[in-house]
Amino acid sequence: MRNKFSFSLIALFYLLSLNYSLAQDKKIGDERDGSRSKPIHVIKLLDENNNIILPDDNPQFPFSTKYTCGDCHSYEIISKGYHFNSPAAKSSFDRNGEPWIYLDLKSLTVLPLSYRGWGGTFSPEKVKISPFDFLKLFGTHYTGGRISEDESLEKPENYFRWEISGKLPVNCLICHDAGERFNSAEYSANILKQNFRWAAAAGTDFSVVKGSAKEMPDNFDQYNSNTFADVDLRVFSPPSVSYTKPAFNGNKVFFDIKRRIPNDRCYYCHSSANADRKENKILAADEDVHLKKGLLCVDCHTNGINHEITRGFKNDAKIKNDPSVISYTCEGCHLKRENANGKLGAPAPQHLGLPSLHLEKLSCTACHSGLIPSEKSGLVKTSRAHKLGLPGINKSANLLPHIQMPVYVKNEEGKIEPRKLLWASYWAELKDDKIAPLPVGEFSDSLSVLLKTDSLKTADGLQSVNDTFLTKALRFMNKNSAKGRKIIFVSGQNYFELSEKSELNIKSNADIKPYSWALAHDVRPAAQALGAKGCNDCHSWNSNFFFGTVSIETPYSAKAGSLKMNSFEELGTVYYKLLSLSFFFRPLLKGIIIFSLLVILLTVLVFVGKGILALAKYPPADSENNLWE
Amino acid sequence: MYGLFVFLFLILPAVYLAYLLNKRGFAFKYLHRIYLRALKEEAKSFSRFTFKHFGGFLPHAKRILFYFTAALALILIVTGFIPPLIGKHLYGIFLLVHILAAPFFCAALALLILLFAGQHSLGKEDIFRLKGFSFKDLHLNAHIIIRKISFWVFAFFSIPAIASIALSLFPIFGTEGLDNLLLIHQISVLFLALSFFFYSFSLLYPLTNTKSVIK
Numbered sequence: 001m002r003n004k005f006s007f008s009l010i011a012l013f014y015l016l017s018l019n020y021s022l023a024q025d026k027k028i029g030d031e032r033d034g035s036r037s038k039p040i041h042v043i044k045l046l047d048e049n050n051n052i053i054l055p056d057d058n059p060q061f062p063f064s065t066k067y068t069c070g071d072c073h074s075y076e077i078i079s080k081g082y083h084f085n086s087p088a089a090k091s092s093f094d095r096n097g098e099p100w101i102y103l104d105l106k107s108l109t110v111l112p113l114s115y116r117g118w119g120g121t122f123s124p125e126k127v128k129i130s131p132f133d134f135l136k137l138f139g140t141h142y143t144g145g146r147i148s149e150d151e152s153l154e155k156p157e158n159y160f161r162w163e164i165s166g167k168l169p170v171n172c173l174i175c176h177d178a179g180e181r182f183n184s185a186e187y188s189a190n191i192l193k194q195n196f197r198w199a200a201a202a203g204t205d206f207s208v209v210k211g212s213a214k215e216m217p218d219n220f221d222q223y224n225s226n227t228f229a230d231v232d233l234r235v236f237s238p239p240s241v242s243y244t245k246p247a248f249n250g251n252k253v254f255f256d257i258k259r260r261i262p263n264d265r266c267y268y269c270h271s272s273a274n275a276d277r278k279e280n281k282i283l284a285a286d287e288d289v290h291l292k293k294g295l296l297c298v299d300c301h302t303n304g305i306n307h308e309i310t311r312g313f314k315n316d317a318k319i320k321n322d323p324s325v326i327s328y329t330c331e332g333c334h335l336k337r338e339n340a341n342g343k344l345g346a347p348a349p350q351h352l353g354l355p356s357l358h359l360e361k362l363s364c365t366a367c368h369s370g371l372i373p374s375e376k377s378g379l380v381k382t383s384r385a386h387k388l389g390l391p392g393i394n395k396s397a398n399l400l401p402h403i404q405m406p407v408y409v410k411n412e413e414g415k416i417e418p419r420k421l422l423w424a425s426y427w428a429e430l431k432d433d434k435i436a437p438l439p440v441g442e443f444s445d446s447l448s449v450l451l452k453t454d455s456l457k458t459a460d461g462l463q464s465v466n467d468t469f470l471t472k473a474l475r476f477m478n479k480n481s482a483k484g485r486k487i488i489f490v491s492g493q494n495y496f497e498l499s500e501k502s503e504l505n506i507k508s509n510a511d512i513k514p515y516s517w518a519l520a521h522d523v524r525p526a527a528q529a530l531g532a533k534g535c536n537d538c539h540s541w542n543s544n545f546f547f548g549t550v551s552i553e554t555p556y557s558a559k560a561g562s563l564k565m566n567s568f569e570e571l572g573t574v575y576y577k578l579l580s581l582s583f584f585f586r587p588l589l590k591g592i593i594i595f596s597l598l599v600i601l602l603t604v605l606v607f608v609g610k611g612i613l614a615l616a617k618y619p620p621a622d623s624e625n626n627l628w629e
Numbered sequence: 630m631y632g633l634f635v636f637l638f639l640i641l642p643a644v645y646l647a648y649l650l651n652k653r654g655f656a657f658k659y660l661h662r663i664y665l666r667a668l669k670e671e672a673k674s675f676s677r678f679t680f681k682h683f684g685g686f687l688p689h690a691k692r693i694l695f696y697f698t699a700a701l702a703l704i705l706i707v708t709g710f711i712p713p714l715i716g717k718h719l720y721g722i723f724l725l726v727h728i729l730a731a732p733f734f735c736a737a738l739a740l741l742i743l744l745f746a747g748q749h750s751l752g753k754e755d756i757f758r759l760k761g762f763s764f765k766d767l768h769l770n771a772h773i774i775i776r777k778i779s780f781w782v783f784a785f786f787s788i789p790a791i792a793s794i795a796l797s798l799f800p801i802f803g804t805e806g807l808d809n810l811l812l813i814h815q816i817s818v819l820f821l822a823l824s825f826f827f828y829s830f831s832l833l834y835p836l837t838n839t840k841s842v843i844k
Contacts, residue, residue, distance in 0.1 A: 353800030356808050357718055515781055575725065582728055589732040590798050596732075596739035599790045604784050605744050 006207040026394045029072035032304050041255040045243075046071060048166065048197065055248040059222075061124040062198040062209070066169035067145075074305065075170070080250065081307020084114035084145025085168045093315035095412070096120065101385045101401045101422065102129070102440055106448035106493070108462050108555045110425045111437060112515040120424075120515035128439030129300050132158035135168065135196065140188035143386045145170040160218035166197025174201055175265050179256035181205035184268040188390050195239045204255075206247030211239035266297040271388050272405075272420075272519075274371060275379035275397040278497040286385045288522040300328050300395050312520060314413070330364040343629045349526065352502070353535075363417035363518075369531040370418045371546035373565070377404040377551065380420060398460040402542065407550050409516050409568045416569050419516040423553035425462065425491040435490060435511050443477055450476055462555040467504050470556065472497045492554030506559065516568075541575075546576045631815055634749040639710065639822055644650045648839040663836075670697050691744050698741050699829075701734040706822050711813075725790055742784045749780040776831035782824040790817035 015462070020039055044065035045053040053063055055239035066075050073148075079085065099112035099121045109140045113129070114121035124134050131147035131154060147153055148168035174187060187203035195202065202209035213220075217235035222226045228238055246251050283554060290300070303309040306321055310328045317325040326332045333346040340529070351359075371378060378402050387393050406418035427447075447453070450473045453463045465473075477487040478498060489496040496504050530545065532538045538545040549562040583588070648655065671693045675686065708727040712719045721725060755774050795813040797807050 136697060283715070283839075352803050352805035354804050355797070355799070356804050357720065360718070465648035561738075576720065580726055582725070586798070590795070592732045593735050593791060593795045593798070597788065597795055599739035600742050600784060600787055600791070603739075603746050604788065607746050607781075611751065 015528065016145045018153075025074075027072050028072050030074050030077070032225075036256060041257040042252045043071070043255065044252055045070065049171075052251060053243070053613065055243060055245045060241050060243055060323070062201040062207075063110055064164075064169060064197075065172045065200045066149075069172045073172075077305055078307050079145045079149075080173075081145075081170075082309045082311075083143045083175075083307065083425070086146065086441070088537065093318040094118070095311070095313050095315065096515070096532045097311075098135075098382060098384060098420070098517055099422070099515060100124075102127070104440065104444055105280055105400070105402050106451075106461060107441075107444040107451050107491075108425055108447070108451065108465065109440065109444075109451065110422070110442065110462070110553075112424055118517075119511060122437055127437050128442075130155040130158055130238055131331065132161055132165075135191065136194065138384070139191035139196075140387055141169070142168075142191070143171055143174055143269075144168040144196075144200070145238075154625045156307060159193070163218045164216050165213040168196035168199060171203075173255070173354075174260075175201055175261050176257045178257060178258035178262050179205060180417055181479050182256070182424070184265070184589065185390055188387075198239050198241050201241050206244045207241055208244075209239065209241050209608045211237040213239045223473040254528075260296055261298045263291055263297050264320070265382070266301075266391050271383045271384050272521075273381045273388065274405075275381050275399075286522065289525045290523055300333075302328065313518070332371065334364075344473065351538055356529065358531075361415060363415045363517065365520050365523075366408065368414050368523050368526075369521060372528075373406055373408070373532060373548045375544055376549045376562070377421070379409050380405040382420075385537060394459060396460055398519070400459050400461065402461070402551075402553050404550055404553075405519060407516060408545060408565050411518065412569045417518050420519050421514050421516040421550065421568075423492055423514045424629065425554060426489075427492050428487045428488050428496065429497070430495070433509065435488070435495065435509060437490075438487070442478075446480075447473055460555075464557045466557070470496050471498065471502065471504045474504070475502055491556055492552045492559050493557055494554075494556075496556065534581050535586070539580050541577065541580045543576075543580065544569065547573075632716055634819065635710050638819055639826075640714075642823060643657055643826045646826055650830065650833055650837060653834075654834060663697065664699075667692070671696070678820070686725050694737060694741055694744065698734065698737040701730050702822075702825050704730045704732055704801075705818075706825070709818060731794070732840060738787055741786070746782065746784070749777045751777055763765055772831040772834040775834075776796060779824040779827035779831065783828060786817045786820040786824065788817075789813050790821050793817065 045063040046153040047053055047061040048064040048065075050067045053061060061265050061318055066278050069075065094116070096118045097114075097116070099114045099118065102109065102111040102113055111127065113122045113124050113127070115123060117123070124131075130135070131150075135142060142148065145168075154162055171187065173182065173604070174184060176566075182205065183203050186209070187199050190196075190199040190202040190209055192214075195209060195212065197213075201207040207615055215231060216228055216238060217230065219227050220238065222238055231238075241440075243253075283372045291297070300312055301309050310316060310320075312328055312330075313528045314331070316324065316329075317323050323580065327343065333343050334349055336348045379398060381388060381390060381397075381399060382403060383404060385401055386399055398608055401422060403422050405420045405421050406423040408416050409419045409421070411417050416542060425612055427443065428435045451463065452466055474487060474489060474496065475498060478485070481487055486497065490512055493512060497505050497507060499505050526532065537543070544565070545565070546566045548565045550565060550568065552560055554560050564573065566576060651657070671689050675691045675693065705727060708723040709719065712723050732827070755777060790813075793810040797810045797814075801831065802810060
């Protein structure tokens with residue numbers, strides 16, 4: 001009995017202490033208190049060593065978001081969020097997203113990269129792009145976190161550069177600083193200068209970051225001027241930060257932080273510009289209808305402290321193991337339910353005259369998102385692929401990489417959805433019928449001489465190559481590779497290899513497909529949806545939805561051509577051509593059906609009438625004396 | 630679910646009727662021959678058409694119309710019921726053939742009902758035909774009552790079957806409404822097809838007395 005009591009007491013004590021410790025783990029800003037008002041952030045600045053930064057410090061150090069924001073919010077939890085991390089194991093429910101696109105005009109390389117293991121992309125590690133190189137290539141639109149701060153991922157050859165540039169922790173401000181004067185482009189500019197440690201401060205309106213870590217020698221030490229004595233300080237200065245004193249309220253600084261992030265912050269990394277549009281002009285009316293109605297991106301793409309942002313597709317609920325996430329999909333908001341029409345009484349679609357088969361075969365976005373399909377898929381420029389938003393970028397409409405949109409593709413659920421599409425082009429090794437891209441830059445310089453791509457003046461398209469050039473390049477690469485290694489060139493729908501007689505062979509492989517990813521925005525209202533003008537929007541003889549063309553992008557001009565949209569939709573040409581004919585004759589068919597119906601209706605009515613009349617006359621009048629017979 | 634209904638209320642009765650005919654020695658393998666032979670004969674007589682003898686050709690025209698409608702009905706039954714029976718929606722080549730045949734069927738059906746309604750009107754004598762009625766052993770002329778009733782069932786259910794599709798061709802109803810119209814169409818055509826089988830049974834039954842169709 002005594003033992004039982006002691007055991008219960010220990011268990012109770014353990015539970016209480018566990019509860020206490022869990023409560024201790026939560027930081028003040030991890031949980032909302034229920035107030036709808038905006039939390040004002042007048043906070044201390046902390047540097048990367050967790051030391052407070054004072055206005056009169058000399059020298060001044062860049063503040064670290066990891067410690068400044070992490071003082072009240074659990075950085076460890078946040079940094080595992082979707083934007084800053086990539087899962088070790090890819091969920092089978094995951095959906096392809098926009099890749100990072102490696103572009104090397106010299107070696108004719110266009111390569112979709114991702115740490116997320118999306119089918120059709122390549123891991124940066126596999127093509128020997130170290131985290132440091134990744135930041136150099138794509139850091140302008142990278143939010144920081146994981147690869148930019150996890151020391152276990154660092155490559156030894158980048159050790160000194162990491163020491164100079166510092167780590168790039170999750171930059172909370174790039175999304176949450178709602179200040180009018182927050183400068184995302186300045187953050188990007190400092191990433192290009194490899195001022196990773198300083199980049200977050202550079203974006204704020206109370207800091208001025210100067211200098212370039214990129215130009216500093218490997219032994220650079222900011223406390224020892226001898227280490228950069230050889231640097232011409234009139235041209236390059238060591239990275240430094242200075243804070244404007246009036247910004248300080250005592251030891252604290254005001255950050256204009258918002259939970260409901262303004263759309264502009266999202267747009268910095270998630271803008272898409274229709275490249276065909278003259279001068280990249282974006283009309284004010286051309287925006288997602290939800291945003292025009294007053295919603296913010298984050299109203300649907302929401303998250304908790306874990307920053308597992310809702311991506312808005314059906315299987316996201318399965319990935320997050322949270323059924324409530326489904327309410328942030330199109331159907332979740334707009335389809336009728338028992339209690340309400342989704343969120344904020346979102347209008348339930350009537351879909352007048354639209355058979356339900358369409359809802360089974362098409363995603364909502366097929367009719368409501370992106371541009372109305374035209375004869376030929378257009379080019380689109382995106383923030384991340386074309387570094388939109390940075391000062392001084394090339395604004396050419398046809399700037400590489402060429403991303404086509406809208407391309408209607410059958411997705412993993414068997415539904416047709418509009419996507420953005422990219423044709424890859426790269427040098428690879430062929431082994432057992434498997435294609436593995438070569439490390440980027442392995443032959444880049446040699447190739448630029450062989451293919452004569454070293455004198456390129458334009459970035460509007462990959463230089464065309466012919467058989468002679470490709471043969472020469474492949475011969476050179478195979479000769480200079482390890483014995484038994486077979487080097488090929490993958491481009492468009494084919495790969496190019498040398499036969500034993502050193503002749504160029506063009507072959508196909510099941511793995512060679514363009515990479516595509518779903519587009520969901522801008523959403524068009526019902527009146528502008530595909531089909532709003534009638535069935536002929538899609539079901540016409542030359543419908544762009546089925547028979548629009550998608551260019552095959554390849555520098556090998558003989559294989560550059562186009563494919564019809566229905567090949568991506570996995571739908572037959574003959575069937576949809578014939579089906580479109582039925583819509584052509586539909587007015588006539590309608591007339592026949594209605595006329596036939598009227599004839600049948602009248603005939604039946606006449607005979608029913610006759611029957612009623614006969615019944616009324618029965619029995620005959622001569623039987624009036626025998627009423628009940 | 631609809632596939633199950635098709636199986637229970639269409640396939641099973643059809644099989645039962647076929648069984649009854651077969652039991653009486655009817656050879657189904659000769660069915661298409663009977664159909665083609667009859668069609669050929671009607672076509673021959675129609676080739677001798679003159680306006681002077683218009684009245685004499687009307688029965689031939691009626692028969693041709695009947696054969697044509699029956700063929701279309703068969704196409705619609707096959708294309709319309711096979712997909713739900715295998716748990717699929719009407720889609721692909723089935724849908725294409727179905728929607729192409731349907732308007733012609735409607736027109737032919739309207740004409741057929743108009744021309745045949747008089748011959749199928751129910752009278753006092755039909756009550757006597759019902760007395761002692763049994764599918765297993767149809768007495769003299771009892772199949773006529775089956776023919777008449779199935780004709781009117783056919784005519785009656787063709788109205789919602791066609792009306793539901795006609796309405797769905799206009800942007801009046803939303804997706805939910807269209808689904809309901811489709812349900813009306815599906816139920817109506819189930820009765821339509823069933824009555825078609827009974828009608829065919831009533832036509833084939835007397836033929837079992839002739840040697841040409843006996844095994």
